Amino acid sequence: MWTSLNDSLCELGESPFWHPQERSLYWLDIPGRTVLRTRGEIGNATVERWPLPTEPGCMAPAASGGLVIALRDGIYRAPAWGGPLTLLARVDHDVRTMRFNDGKCDPQGRFWAGTINEAKDRASAALYCLDARGGTPRLERMAQGVTTANGLAFAPDARTLYWADTPAHRVSAWDWDAEANRLSHERVFRQFEPKSNSPYQGRPDGATVDAQGHYWAAMFEGGQLLRLSPAGEQVAALPVPVQCPTMPCFGGEDLRTLFVTSARRGRPADELARLPASGQVLAMRTEVSGLPVRFFRE
Numbered sequence: 392m393w394t395s396l397n398d399s400l401c402e403l404g405e406s407p408f409w410h411p412q413e414r415s416l417y418w419l420d421i422p423g424r425t426v427l428r429t430r431g432e433i434g435n436a437t438v439e440r441w442p443l444p445t446e447p448g449c450m451a452p453a454a455s456g457g458l459v460i461a462l463r464d465g466i467y468r469a470p471a472w473g474g475p476l477t478l479l480a481r482v483d484h485d486v487r488t489m490r491f492n493d494g495k496c497d498p499q500g501r502f503w504a505g506t507i508n509e510a511k512d513r514a515s516a517a518l519y520c521l522d523a524r525g526g527t528p529r530l531e532r533m534a535q536g537v538t539t540a541n542g543l544a545f546a547p548d549a550r551t552l553y554w555a556d557t558p559a560h561r562v563s564a565w566d567w568d569a570e571a572n573r574l575s576h577e578r579v580f581r582q583f584e585p586k587s588n589s590p591y592q593g594r595p596d597g598a599t600v601d602a603q604g605h606y607w608a609a610m611f612e613g614g615q616l617l618r619l620s621p622a623g624e625q626v627a628a629l630p631v632p633v634q635c636p637t638m639p640c641f642g643g644e645d646l647r648t649l650f651v652t653s654a655r656r657g658r659p660a661d662e663l664a665r666l667p668a669s670g671q672v673l674a675m676r677t678e679v680s681g682l683p684v685r686f687f688r689e
Contacts, residue, residue, distance in 0.1 A: 392675065393632055396429065396650075398438040399672040404652030405493070405597060406449040407672065408684040409642025416642055417458075418652050418672060419447045426450065426458070428472075433648070433674065441473050448491035449504050454686040459521075461491035461504040466521050466530070468689075480521050480530040482506070489515070493541045493597055493638070498549050499569060500524060500688025503533070505540020511558060516540045518554055520572065523689040533574060534565075542598040544606060545569075546621070547682060553580060553606055555595040560585055562595050562608065564623075580606070581623045592617070597638025602646070602680045609636040609651060616651060633669045634662055641681020649677045 401420035408417050410428075416436075417428045424443045429436035445463040453459055457470040465481035482491075484506060494504030501524070506516040517535040521528055534554060542555025542562055549569040555562040564580035567573075583592055593613015600606055605626065606619040614634050618627040633653040642648050655663055655670030663669050 393668075393673045394675070395668050396433065396438070396672040396674060397436060399427070400655075400670050401425075401427070401652070401672075402656040402670060403637065403654045404670065404672060405637050406447070406495070407638055407640040407642075407650050407652050408450075408452065408495070409640060409646070409648075409650070410452055411683060414644075416650055416672070417450070417452070419450060421446050421448065422656055426460070433643070439472075444476075446490055448507070449494035451494075451496040451502055451687050452684060454500065454688050459496075459502050459687040461494055461502075463490040466491070466502065466504060466528075479523060479528045480519075482519065482530070492516075492539060493543050495543055496685035496687050497545055497569065498685055499572075500686060501572065502687050503543055505537070505543060505554070507539045511538055514538050514556070514559075516556075518543070522572070523687070528689075531572075533572075534577075542595050542608060544598045544600045546600060547602065547604050551621070553598065553600070555598065555608070557594050557596055557611065560594045562598075562606070562619075562623075579623075581608075581619055581625075583610075586612070596636070597652070599639050599641060600682060601641065602682055605679070607639050607649075609638050611635050611637065611654070616649075631673060633666050633671075633673070634658065635669065636673075640684075641677075646680040646683065647677050649675050649681070 426441040450460040467476040488510045492507040502521045505518045537556035539557040544553040552567040560583040562580045565574040566576040593610030596609040596611040616629040635654040639651045
């Protein structure tokens with residue numbers, strides 16, 4: 392049974408993670424230019440909001456405190472909640488039509504973030520990795536050729552990287568040498584049917600991987616989360632009471648609470664009336680546990 396978090400309404404919620412030390416859920420409202428976090432026990436939590444200067448696409452907690460956040464024009468370091476932002480790396484893209492989108496940290500503490508071409512007129516978005524360990528931050532482009540970067544996730548054994556292109560309805564997988572940070576053997580992990588086909592499952596948005604190595608994809612406009620095996624086979628479909636789930640994560644003390652953000656921006660009035668939880672964060676207990684959030688290291 393899904394429940395909605397109190398005071399969690401957003402236009403477009405994204406990038407949720409469970410902070411184990413704070414026992415808090417963090418997430419973003421991209422068009423609302425806001426970071427949100429819970430304070431107190433989830434069932435009775437209050438929500439704090441921190442406004443940002445531009446749209447945040449994704450974020451991760453930092454091992455030394457605070458956050459690393461990908462904004463429209465670059466990746467920034469926030470040492471403390473509500474504090475000043477320091478630029479770590481800027482990407483040379485046209486900020487009028489390009490911004491950062493989905494991302495997270497890998498087990499080594501590097502921060503990965505993909506971009507989105509908001510004009511949707513060409514596959515000009517890319518995936519970047521920022522390594523700030525032991526000195527000057529180094530930003531490297533790792534993959535490209537998509538329109539909307541989404542669905543980033545790492546297998547538990549750190550040997551496979553997943554990445555989605557939402558408009559293409561496709562999730563790709565790479566062999567990943569985590570130590571050398573090299574990708575090889577790109578392949579289609581799962582290709583979903585286009586919107587013209589019926590019934591429509593939705594298109595892959597944000598994602599996470601559970602402790603058994605299964606990939607959980609939020610299916611935007613599909614009203615469901617799909618659990619895919621390491622071979623890309625669908626093993627479960629979990630309906631949600633919103634049309635547009637955006638990204639799942641596991642949290643709670645045992646990492647068996649599944650959270651999912653959602654969107655309401657631009658959705659039809661009749662849909663919002665029928666699905667009033669749209670834009671809220673949803674939570675549900677699961678039998679399977681997730682993986683802990685990875686911290687940014689510098």
